Amino acid sequence: MANVKKNPTWQAMNAGMPPQQKRQRGVPGNSAFKKYTMLFFVLALLLFTSWEVFLYVNDNFLNSAAARNAKPAVVSSTTHLFENENNIVSRRSTQTPVRYKRPDFEAGIVFPQWSADGYGASWQQQLPTIKTQSGARWMEMTVFLSQAAPNSTEVRTNQSSPTVQSFADGVKAAHDQGYHVFVVPLMGVDSPAGQWAGTIQFSNYQDEAQWFDSYWKTFQPYVAAAAQNGADQVAIGTELVWLQQSATSRFMEYFDRART
Structure with a gap:
């Protein structure tokens, strides 16, 4: 057997055999690990993107609903001042002495x-x-x-x-x-x-x-x-x-x- 293993023809044939037909010791290959890692990152990216889209749509919906329910600013027909400005002026004019x-x-x-x-x-x-x-x-x-x-x-x-x-x-x-x-x-x-x-x-x-x-x-x-x-x-x-x-x-x- 020693002579057969040292034979160049045998060594060449053994070197050309597929990896799965070789009897090797040690850890298996990394291809499966890399495949699952890549799949995990793709799924995580999809989940993150979906969540961002959901938040954006929900925020726009709430803002538009609030705008529809809000009361318009009241403008005085005589002074052309907003209602809150009229209140401020009224408070100043009726200010009591200190x-x-x-x-x-x-x-x-x-x-x-x-x-x-x-x-x-x-x-x-x-x-x-x-x-x-x-x-x-x-x-x-x-x-x-x-x-x-x-x-x-x-x-x-x-x-x-x-x-x-x-x-x-x-x-x-x-x-x-x-x-x-x-x-x-x-x-x-x-x-x-x-x-x-x-x-x-x-x-x-x-x-x-x-x-x-x-x-x-x-x-x-x-x-x-x-x-x-x-x-x-x-x-x-x-x-x-x-x-x-x-x-x-x-x-x-x-x-x-x-x-x-």
Whole structure:
């Protein structure tokens, strides 16, 4: 047998035999596995495509049904506005004024003016709108005063200060509209640049006393006008940092003068 297997003719015949006639050991061929795998992918693709078509048709059907059942937009024959727009306009036109839930708070608006006639008719005409839109109950009105330098002892009004008459008219108008009025003086320093009320200071008692006399002489007419026209509160000074800390006794004298 060894000689037969080594014979070239026998080897050639054995090599030409079909695979199914050979006696081989090991796993069978891969052709059947590949066939079933390909069939599985084809079936999966068909199922996926069918499902997508079903969803598309169903979605279109539901949308068309909803469109048939929906009510058309209603248009006003006189205003040519959609019904929902009419509702919005109606709500705006009947808007009620804002009301605070805590009436004890001094809730209000600072509405300053920087001209001689600042608190005149134009300012007064805006008071009802402010009350309606914000619910403000207090109105802060400022009076601007100034001096030439931080150590100047002369306090004066300028082009940004309201006249006493304009201020008095504004206080009365705000009071008549139901506002509580709070009067606040503001101080400015003309030069050098960058100076403000907090930098006002003096090196001796005489200058301090002279400054307070000038300050009260300039501000007192506004305080009197405020009291005569229904103001509720008056501040006697703001931002006077150095004077508050270093001229306390002068401030106490000024308090007593303002109360009388």
